[in-house]
Amino acid sequence: MAIILLQSPPPKLEEVQQNVFDNGTLDFLRNLHEKFDTQIEELYRKRLQRTVESKNKASLEFKQSPERSDKSWTIAELPSRLQNRHLDLGDVSASNTAHFVSALNEDVQGIQVDFDDGHCPTWRNQLVAYQNINLVVNGKLQGAPLNISMCPVLMLRPRAWNMIEHNILIDGKEAIGPLVDFGVLMYHNAKKLYETKSGPYFYLSKLEGSFEAKLWNDIFVWTQEALGLPQGTIKACVLIENIISTFELEEILYALKEHSLGLNCGIWDYCASIIAKFGERKEYLLPDRNKYVNMGQHFLSSYLRLVVSVCHERGAPATGGMAAAMLRPGARADDRESKAIINKILEAKLKEIESGVDGFMVYDSRVVPYVNEIWKKHGSTPNQIQRKILVDVTARDLLTIPSGGVTLVGLRHNVAVSILFIYHWLAGIGHFFYSGHVEDSATAEISRAQIWQWLRFQPPLEDEPSKRVTAALVEKTAASFSAHAHKNLCRSNAERKRLTAARYMSMELFLTRNPPEFITSYLNDNHKFRTLHNKALFSNL
Template identity: 80%
Template structure:
């Protein structure tokens, strides 16, 4: 047996929860997962690094001929009945927020993106509470939630992506892999019960960089189903296409997961950020102001969504669109003029996705669910649109031609604010927050900080005044101005003020790095400030 050590003592009132979640058999399952797949995961990290280095000198991506792409006859395995309708999921639902999770379970949607990734901050306490709440919900014992998982929306469990380590667990002297910990615990405690209820286990898979990584997940699924004694093919997973490399391997990704596939999903902000991460040190890949110039109507993003839809439908798989992040104001229910305007904008954008052929999408605000459901009733009489086949003939140029447009002072201010506030909330142990009428998470923080880095790198000219360029000094002034404003209006304690100051300096560090990290969550998860705030019990149980 492996030597597995928990480096954290349980937080107050969670002693029994930690003991139950990480019982001996669960720890052994996690350790066996790591032993089985450690070599492949290390290979994945090395391949990512090599590919990133190659991208510095070669951005000429193109579709490659493969047996999976050339064979037009294969299809993914038949979907379970509960997954035939993928019209609407609630997104960014962290089960560590019990009230929000219970509310989601009572919503009139098909699924819930139960998030350990973009909208979740993986403090040890948050992990324990989330694992516990999911198990209680699956067993019909979560207070206020449906008594049967069959009568609630399906749980679409999203483990952390491969870039995240679990610093609080050592396996044979090595830090554990966040994705395997989340997947392993969720499977060990819930897989059999979900299978018996014909309700899972179902997953979202984040930030894959191609078919080889999909193949690795498929191998993990096969091994886990055998180890837990559930039938092969029971697990179903939807891959979020959030990486530019994956866009050129859609057929191959679906093929790799064909017995476990639940199709593909579009996540535009992570996707745009990946273009900057891979090729952003070239001026032709400088992305303009995202609030003014970057949306799904633009050719490079419209082509991306059309490619996802056409590829999925050709293989009998559902294709899902992105998340509507707009929020109604607190206390509003959709009947006032302001709320109606927000809802109409959401419905207009989602109707375009439906017309493109998507089989579903996500929203965050449950108050807009009735309006979106009505939209589907009017425009989607069937459970899905997989019968609609397309031949959009998308080329590499369609995907890689960055739209024209400039940089606005308001866009700069907004990106600065989102970057600082995301880090501020992460340091507080919160994975998403609300700003300027939208829910913001790591995806929007990723594109925000990436754009600022790029604009500084290329001295982007402001549309507001062609004589002013984006410089480190200008960004620092805007960051200081925002931080001073937030100190007065957001912070109520000395600890909050210190956290905001730290968030400002950490943001500036990201904006100015010569070689910035690809993922803001990796940067934060590995940062001593974050780990000090949330690891006060470190080694106290050894």
């Protein structure tokens, strides 16, 4: 089986590429793909089949399995560094060296080192991120602690299964994004992380059920054997970001039993998955997300309570989502505006603590001291796993969409987030700041999915009842926002061209008859993105 890198090293990264993709790494990636290629193809086939079936099936049912009915099993005991994960920093792309170093010095338990929602996988970004992780693990990253055991735990988050690595060819086939990330990170860092009792630990994104968890578990078992690590060394937290997975929580935990680090709730990818699976039916019309969709809504509070209940029953931690609200750039945490934002974050996170979660994420590090204080007051133990929370959550609880309408304000916000995400992605940036929040692929996903769905059903606007959501209104909104952004955002001709491209690509997503399930797949596979960031020099390594 031959492996070929299709990219020449970016300027000043020649040595980095050579070190990251040395012969040992290439052999490991080749063997990893050879071992699991058939199972991954089966995963893609099952996803396609499930998507087709969901268009005709009225609902979902909880999976019935021996592991669900057997109440005796629990996940394997967690290592000491994973007993307390009250607070992680989220959306930390290691390709942004300054942000990564800053996160490594914060008073948090973990860092979501992201190759998925908050990261754009240009070849340059991949190389810099891999290199920075290698450096910090070996105590050589300038400005970071000299020993990895002194850093917050690195919660490495590879790309999700929908992402292809177009820059690597293995036996004539493009490589699988998550396998590349996982393989590179494990090959270079696993032994050092194990020796310092600091990992390797992972977040697993966008799984669709226990079959996919079982595949990851098989990958973990094979990799540990290949690298000479004790079985059970790898630990992974599954992000429950897909409606399918909510009906297989116990089966997911069981599939990863020896390697499980519990489950995580991610609201916006989760809501977008409901539209992706059932959005062509009017009973699943999701109202304005800023006004009507939050963790207080019954379908989402049921989802959170179910995750907590199942996790605690099986001895696993349950973690909540990320607080995306940010203080104004340069603002002091004690000024009036900042205090209001911080209080709103604390209010939401306190509700999650009271619901039984064992931790969650924030983005803005200026919020960290205040969140730590509420954990000191309300989290006297490293976790809340001992709290057994009995729930009786039904399929109807999870699938009944909240009432509410569509607003022009909500439409404008969703259009803006969609366009700006694509604009930044084309620039090689995976997240950005808008209207007081950090935005990433998860918020872009729900934004563009909602607009697509609203166009299908053309609901009236609450704030202008005489108007409905139409293609003409969406186009007018996109044109108006783009004109504003041209004046306030773009300083060069290249930026103006990129914004124009983002506007038209967004409209394509809004209007398409059969939308792609993931915005990142659409962008990663798009010739515009690949032309901007691929300086190919085909070289057989």
